[in-house]
Amino acid sequence: MSDAQTPEPDEPRKPLSEAAKRALAEAEERRRQAEADAEREKELGGPKGPEPTRFGDWEKKGITYDF
Structure with missing residues (x-):
């Protein structure tokens, strides 16, 4: 990437939809x-990724665990 600024287009942008x-x-x-x-x-x-209690992920490498 370069630090050069991209020139603005001469034509206006069309309005965005909802x-x-x-x-x-x-x-x-x-x-x-x-x-x-x-x-x-x-x-x-701690566990990598989202909290396992929220997603029911109670197993890791075939071992079931509880907190």
Whole structure:
């Protein structure tokens, strides 16, 4: 990638549809959520990925475990 700025087109952009606006709002919310998750302290020795209790993932490498 380069540091050069992309010139703005001479023609105006066409208006976004309502579905496109909703998709952009959802993407922005996901970015904010990802930033908030990144700021949280990492758990040492905890499960990788989402919390298993929320998703019923009680098995790891064939061993069933409980907290």
